[in-house]
Amino acid sequence: MTALTRKLLRDLRRGPAQLLAVVALVALGVALYGASYDAYRNLDASYNAIFDRYHFADLTIVGGDAPAIATEVATIDGVATVATRTVADTPLRLADGKTLTGRVIGLPTTGQPPINQVEVESGSYLDPSRAGGVLAESHLADQADLSEDSTVEIWVGGTWQPLTVLGTVASPEYLWPAASRQDVLPAPGTFGVLFVPESLARQVLGPEPAEATQTGPNEVTVYYTPAARDDASELDARLAALAQRHGAADVVPRDDQPSNATLALDIKGFEELAIMFPVLFLTAAGLATYVVLTRRVARDRAIIGMMRASGFRRRTVLGHYLTTGLLCGLAGSVIGVLLGIAAAGTVTRLYIEAIGVPLTLVSIRASTVLGGLAFGLVAGALSALAPALAASRVPPAEAMRGVVPSTRGGRGLLARLERWIPATRRLPAAAWFVLRGPTRHPRRTLYTEIGVVLALVLILVSWGMLDTVRATMARQYDQVQRQDAQLVLDRPADAAILDDLAGVPGVAAVEPITERPITLEAGSKTYATALLGLRPDTTMHTFLDPDGGTRPLPATGVLLGTALREDLGVNSGDRVSLRFLDGSPADLTVAGFVDEPLGTFAYVSLDQVRALDATARSTGALVRFDPGTDAEAMRRALTSRPGVVAYEDTEALRRAAEDFMGLFYVFVGVMLLFGGMLAFTVLFATMSVNVAERSVEIATLRASGVSQRRLARLVTAENLLLVTVGILPGLGLGWLATDAYLSAFNTDLMRFATDIRPGTFAWSALAVVVVALLAQLPGLRALGRLDLGTVVRERAG
Amino acid sequence: MKPSARPAQTDASTAGDDAAPAVELLGAAKTYGTGHAEVHALRGVDLTVLPGEMVVLLGPSGSGKTTLLNLVGGIEPPTTGRVVVGGREITDFDEKARTTYRRGTVGFVFQFFNLVPTLTALENVRLVAELTGRGDRERAMHALEDVGLADRADHFPAQLSGGEQQRVAIARAIAKDPPLLLCDEPTGALDLETGLGVLRTLQRLNRAGRTLLVVTHNAAIAAIAHRVVRMRSGEIVTVTTTDTPGDADEVTW
Numbered sequence A: 001m002t003a004l005t006r007k008l009l010r011d012l013r014r015g016p017a018q019l020l021a022v023v024a025l026v027a028l029g030v031a032l033y034g035a036s037y038d039a040y041r042n043l044d045a046s047y048n049a050i051f052d053r054y055h056f057a058d059l060t061i062v063g064g065d066a067p068a069i070a071t072e073v074a075t076i077d078g079v080a081t082v083a084t085r086t087v088a089d090t091p092l093r094l095a096d097g098k099t100l101t102g103r104v105i106g107l108p109t110t111g112q113p114p115i116n117q118v119e120v121e122s123g124s125y126l127d128p129s130r131a132g133g134v135l136a137e138s139h140l141a142d143q144a145d146l147s148e149d150s151t152v153e154i155w156v157g158g159t160w161q162p163l164t165v166l167g168t169v170a171s172p173e174y175l176w177p178a179a180s181r182q183d184v185l186p187a188p189g190t191f192g193v194l195f196v197p198e199s200l201a202r203q204v205l206g207p208e209p210a211e212a213t214q215t216g217p218n219e220v221t222v223y224y225t226p227a228a229r230d231d232a233s234e235l236d237a238r239l240a241a242l243a244q245r246h247g248a249a250d251v252v253p254r255d256d257q258p259s260n261a262t263l264a265l266d267i268k269g270f271e272e273l274a275i276m277f278p279v280l281f282l283t284a285a286g287l288a289t290y291v292v293l294t295r296r297v298a299r300d301r302a303i304i305g306m307m308r309a310s311g312f313r314r315r316t317v318l319g320h321y322l323t324t325g326l327l328c329g330l331a332g333s334v335i336g337v338l339l340g341i342a343a344a345g346t347v348t349r350l351y352i353e354a355i356g357v358p359l360t361l362v363s364i365r366a367s368t369v370l371g372g373l374a375f376g377l378v379a380g381a382l383s384a385l386a387p388a389l390a391a392s393r394v395p396p397a398e399a400m401r402g403v404v405p406s407t408r409g410g411r412g413l414l415a416r417l418e419r420w421i422p423a424t425r426r427l428p429a430a431a432w433f434v435l436r437g438p439t440r441h442p443r444r445t446l447y448t449e450i451g452v453v454l455a456l457v458l459i460l461v462s463w464g465m466l467d468t469v470r471a472t473m474a475r476q477y478d479q480v481q482r483q484d485a486q487l488v489l490d491r492p493a494d495a496a497i498l499d500d501l502a503g504v505p506g507v508a509a510v511e512p513i514t515e516r517p518i519t520l521e522a523g524s525k526t527y528a529t530a531l532l533g534l535r536p537d538t539t540m541h542t543f544l545d546p547d548g549g550t551r552p553l554p555a556t557g558v559l560l561g562t563a564l565r566e567d568l569g570v571n572s573g574d575r576v577s578l579r580f581l582d583g584s585p586a587d588l589t590v591a592g593f594v595d596e597p598l599g600t601f602a603y604v605s606l607d608q609v610r611a612l613d614a615t616a617r618s619t620g621a622l623v624r625f626d627p628g629t630d631a632e633a634m635r636r637a638l639t640s641r642p643g644v645v646a647y648e649d650t651e652a653l654r655r656a657a658e659d660f661m662g663l664f665y666v667f668v669g670v671m672l673l674f675g676g677m678l679a680f681t682v683l684f685a686t687m688s689v690n691v692a693e694r695s696v697e698i699a700t701l702r703a704s705g706v707s708q709r710r711l712a713r714l715v716t717a718e719n720l721l722l723v724t725v726g727i728l729p730g731l732g733l734g735w736l737a738t739d740a741y742l743s744a745f746n747t748d749l750m751r752f753a754t755d756i757r758p759g760t761f762a763w764s765a766l767a768v769v770v771v772a773l774l775a776q777l778p779g780l781r782a783l784g785r786l787d788l789g790t791v792v793r794e795r796a797g
Numbered sequence B: 001m002k003p004s005a006r007p008a009q010t011d012a013s014t015a016g017d018d019a020a021p022a023v024e025l026l027g028a029a030k031t032y033g034t035g036h037a038e039v040h041a042l043r044g045v046d047l048t049v050l051p052g053e054m055v056v057l058l059g060p061s062g063s064g065k066t067t068l069l070n071l072v073g074g075i076e077p078p079t080t081g082r083v084v085v086g087g088r089e090i091t092d093f094d095e096k097a098r099t100t101y102r103r104g105t106v107g108f109v110f111q112f113f114n115l116v117p118t119l120t121a122l123e124n125v126r127l128v129a130e131l132t133g134r135g136d137r138e139r140a141m142h143a144l145e146d147v148g149l150a151d152r153a154d155h156f157p158a159q160l161s162g163g164e165q166q167r168v169a170i171a172r173a174i175a176k177d178p179p180l181l182l183c184d185e186p187t188g189a190l191d192l193e194t195g196l197g198v199l200r201t202l203q204r205l206n207r208a209g210r211t212l213l214v215v216t217h218n219a220a221i222a223a224i225a226h227r228v229v230r231m232r233s234g235e236i237v238t239v240t241t242t243d244t245p246g247d248a249d250e251v252t253w
């Protein structure tokens, strides 16, 4: 080993804490990149493996002449398999009397269907000899505690029919138990899926009252060849057109399948993190590297001058300092890659366990490893470049000059300030001490500020997201939906039954509601959702204008969720056509848009629903309770009324949404931790450099009688000044980043309006200040150890 | 210009071998800065140093001693005039050529030692010697023996006294065996006793045949030099020559 290499390695160990801070930042950035990116890819791979294994449908066609569609689809190129089945929603009653929205899906009793197969997790598959035997989907089984031989009842043809559970199953269609695309956050206990013999499913579906001709299958599932899947959208469009010719009401490609679409949001979240995390941390690592190396170069000027005077070439010096940055980057990225691999596996498993996916694929990907290494090395090299170039430009004459003050006296900001505002000259010396530090190295000060800003961004994004999600929930359940419960009735919601329900003690108001699945069409664009019919003077629903106000439900025309302005390309006054599941179309004028957090629906007055579809009957009721009533007592009282077959508790929905956020709290906690670590390391690096650089000045002050405590106070004041300056821009940028991050999740299913509580800003700022105070502790302790003797002797060496 | 290129007008071609100057400054001037900030650090000096000579530069602070050393050592080019070292004109060398020149021809001893704190005495010596392929342990040890520090080879600078540090710096300068040794106030940071020790070392090196150019504030060092050059305001005021320089052991400060 050459003496130069030895110098390089030993120099690394000199003031290792600062370099370790750099290594830690790189490691965190790379680890978070690896963890989020691999988690994203693990999940993606797991889902795809599941889809392959269970032949998850590439396209599902709802309604229309299913057998005819199936026959024709089978002849199309790129279609591997076609199947038909019957799916119907009907109230479901558990052994304890609780009711929920049930969905029955027909399966062949003789064996797995060719498409959308199920994984039997306990018990056994359907049995041709057991007509009343069904399979419970695993989420329903978990919530309702169903297992082999449990019994449930479904509402068929006007009566409750008892069924026996033969087994519990997982399905690729219900990895996430979403009832529909509009209802991706179903509360546990409000929605459940049963896989039943196809004949039973047809029985549940029953003859359509209008046509009363056919009780055949109502869905066609299509499975593509791998080649066709690679370019699915073209085949999707072709099959959709075909299906529509046969009167299909809705065509759902794999990407829009409710469960898959919801999980895709989470995957997208990981993907976003895989960009945001490394960007924040590697930027911070870059700043820290720059600050630390710049200081090292300043400290080593005389040595560098000596090397140059002795005949070392410029590029040797350049390489020397560049290598320092590269080594930090390398160390950080190796540690980061290892941490990332471990974390990715853990995150994937935890996540998949929480969701209950039957298959997990965790693998280490060369591309992620190489990407992580490259990130770290590039961050190290890039940020070392400027200091290394500065080092290579140190003139050899520097070696002849001995100690050269590294500050540019008189040209600084303060000198100018002093000239412009003469009064500042009367400031006490302590104030000058506090002010001079940050103005002496404007670039380092700037980088410290950027560190503060980055940390605040990270903290605020996580905290702000939590606030916004909470505010969004509050908007949905306090402002938009005003009912305490929604009932499904087995008869039209006429005056008699509404009066009866209103008479139940504790009920403050009752209103009818009609809910019909529809497909909206405008031009070539379509959108599947639900048409909700309410009284024009309804008190159960508040229609929020996109401009912020509220509006009543118009007597004529339809109110659309604001996402449809883009998704359908329509505006107020335009005509949209809507198609019911049985295929009958109708035209309506868009009366306006509503801005609602969850889902994108179409709202009309009840009279209009009747005008559109003579067969439509209100079979739902919305109920609001008197203040202070017991929700459980109300459930018992209302479900025991004649005609009430299912009951959905708003409070339960809300609780479910909040439970769902449990994961979120963990996530936010982790993000806060990382934000704190980022702030700590960046501030630690810059502050310790700050103290180290002024060691002579500080030691001289100590020697001339300034107490260590007073010095500590001055340094603290200086650091606080630095942090305070960064707080406002940090909070502002944090808000913008939160907004940008959340808007990535804004879809027709969920809309977040960034809403951060004032307290959150205050707490975030405080957190950064506290972290800063912690980060300066090592530097302050170093203050105590400084004495003029060693400082000067080190200089001479 | 390539470092190996020899200018035609080199004095070495006309004078006898022994008399070929080691260093020649011909009207060398150095001006720093421009306009109001212009400083004439050196105002056109002529100086010839013979091989094996020990020349001491004396003068008050700011008189241009270090500047002169910088020109001879190829650290900076002169603003006007010429610098010829060992028969080679280095005046117009570019940065790269000057680096090569410094590497092969000059050994520097700095006032503030400039030892690398993370390297031992021996490693400090080898660091520079490696540049010319003379970085092997034996040779470096030999250089340390030359300055009487063989027993401190594995000590770090912080474990050495000021005089010892300066002697390591001298060993570092001579390990690559340069024909020319340039010392800028080698005793400036040292007390009397250690300063004398360094002086003895320098004299021994000179007696072994090396050409030395030593800058100092201290007139006492002049006693051991062949020639004493006194400077003031960037000019050479007097040059005193002695054929029998005193012995470092008898110098009084």
Ligand SMILES: Nc1ncnc2c1ncn2[C@@H]1O[C@H](COP(=O)(O)OP(=O)(O)OP(=O)(O)O)[C@@H](O)[C@H]1O
Residues within 6 Å of the ligand: B032, B033, B039, B040, B041, B059, B060, B061, B062, B063, B064, B065, B066, B067, B068, B217
């Ligand atoms: N890089 C520079 N830029 C501007 N002026 C310079 C520079 N280097 C030296 N000078 C000026 O040139 C003059 C001569 O400097 P030099 O260092 O040669 O003096 P010196 O004789 O070595 O003094 P000392 O004994 O104090 O070291 C001084 O006035 C000095 O201020």
Ligand SMILES: [Mg+2]
Residues within 6 Å of the ligand: B065, B066, B067, B184
């Ligand atoms: Mg000088």
